[in-house]
Amino acid sequence: MVTAAREIFLPVRNQTAPSFELEQGHVNDDLESRLRGLWVRAQSGDEAAYRSALTLAATRLRGYFLRRMRTQPDDVEDLVQETLLTIHLQRATYDPALPVTAWLHAIARHKFIDYLRRHGRSAALHDPIDDVHETLLPVVEHDFTARRDIGKLLDLLPAEQRQAILDTKIEGLSVAEAAARSGASESAVKVRVHRGLQRLAAWLRSEA
Amino acid sequence: MKTQELVEMLARRAGPVAPRAVQRRLAGAALAGLIAATIVIVAGPGVNPQLGAMGVPLIQKLAYIGALVLAAGWLTDRASRPGAPSAAAAASVVGVVLAMAGLACATLISAPAGQAGSLVLGSSWSTCPWGIALLSLPALGLLLWAVRTLAPSSGRVAGFAAGLLAGALGALAYSLYCTETSPAFVLVWYSVGALLSALAGAAIGSRVLKW
Numbered sequence: 001m002v003t004a005a006r007e008i009f010l011p012v013r014n015q016t017a018p019s020f021e022l023e024q025g026h027v028n029d030d031l032e033s034r035l036r037g038l039w040v041r042a043q044s045g046d047e048a049a050y051r052s053a054l055t056l057a058a059t060r061l062r063g064y065f066l067r068r069m070r071t072q073p074d075d076v077e078d079l080v081q082e083t084l085l086t087i088h089l090q091r092a093t094y095d096p097a098l099p100v101t102a103w104l105h106a107i108a109r110h111k112f113i114d115y116l117r118r119h120g121r122s123a124a125l126h127d128p129i130d131d132v133h134e135t136l137l138p139v140v141e142h143d144f145t146a147r148r149d150i151g152k153l154l155d156l157l158p159a160e161q162r163q164a165i166l167d168t169k170i171e172g173l174s175v176a177e178a179a180a181r182s183g184a185s186e187s188a189v190k191v192r193v194h195r196g197l198q199r200l201a202a203w204l205r206s207e208a
Numbered sequence: 209m210k211t212q213e214l215v216e217m218l219a220r221r222a223g224p225v226a227p228r229a230v231q232r233r234l235a236g237a238a239l240a241g242l243i244a245a246t247i248v249i250v251a252g253p254g255v256n257p258q259l260g261a262m263g264v265p266l267i268q269k270l271a272y273i274g275a276l277v278l279a280a281g282w283l284t285d286r287a288s289r290p291g292a293p294s295a296a297a298a299a300s301v302v303g304v305v306l307a308m309a310g311l312a313c314a315t316l317i318s319a320p321a322g323q324a325g326s327l328v329l330g331s332s333w334s335t336c337p338w339g340i341a342l343l344s345l346p347a348l349g350l351l352l353w354a355v356r357t358l359a360p361s362s363g364r365v366a367g368f369a370a371g372l373l374a375g376a377l378g379a380l381a382y383s384l385y386c387t388e389t390s391p392a393f394v395l396v397w398y399s400v401g402a403l404l405s406a407l408a409g410a411a412i413g414s415r416v417l418k419w
Contacts, residue, residue: 095289
């Protein structure tokens, strides 16, 4: 746990870091080699691989945003969750010929710039990035809960979308089972899930 | 909801990603836009009755537009994906235009003295770009809609690429009606028409292509 925390909090300037720098997006970095195989399997429908890949991505995203948002640490987990949701919704835009990290980094960077735009970039620019020693940063043990609760936002979705998400993504029914339960076609269930998640992502973005 | 719970939720029953989903989405929008523009030409001004007898000039024209469609389509694909380099696709667009410029220059050089002006201007230079820009509108709307569901790093660039693709598709429909045969005319005025659509796409894209 200690090493994991240290890894997350590695500063941008520390180029000797053996691990991942999301901003580089190099094919040969450590994350790429770990993520590549998982991602390819996830794209072909391997749920366990997808879960592992997203878990790995979440940790790295948290580090990426934390390094850039020292004065707004409370917003970090919100942004991590919003970015994860975007990654999921944009899965189709990943080109297997390119590094997964380059794709993830572009999404994280886009989300971060969007965050700055929404919050006024002045606050972020005042971050004393180089003056704070890593060991002085308070590393609080917590369970990475966002302030905006996606679980509560789920309740606000239109009934059909909420039910489709609850059936498949919470309860774990197959699309066919969810279709049988709701009386809709399988493609309708898929569309409802996708639209519902899109709406959640839009809410996260607008309420931030 | 904790982040790990969100991860579990997103992964559960996620299913496979449809292969080539981006290409298919863009191709569907492009095809629908082309069909709409073709219907406008057929129902409106009508197809040029001499089209079949045009021969080599028509082939040159269609080769240029076809290559532009492919290059602009590639650029739109690149611009719609996070982190995908688009330099090669952009270079292919430039390459297509340069190849046509070479052909246009060759015909201008070998033309009899005093004819260069009419080879460039033809008889319809003042209407051709506007016709192409108008015919590109259905594809422009559909393509921007498609790109909006994707993740362009720059709305302006992706909008420009989608507009260029829509412009090339509008030019393809316009070529059914057009009677011009000079490659120099096609190079200048067809390209201007496609560029109008591309600029409109960039202006709209910078506003609407947000995610």
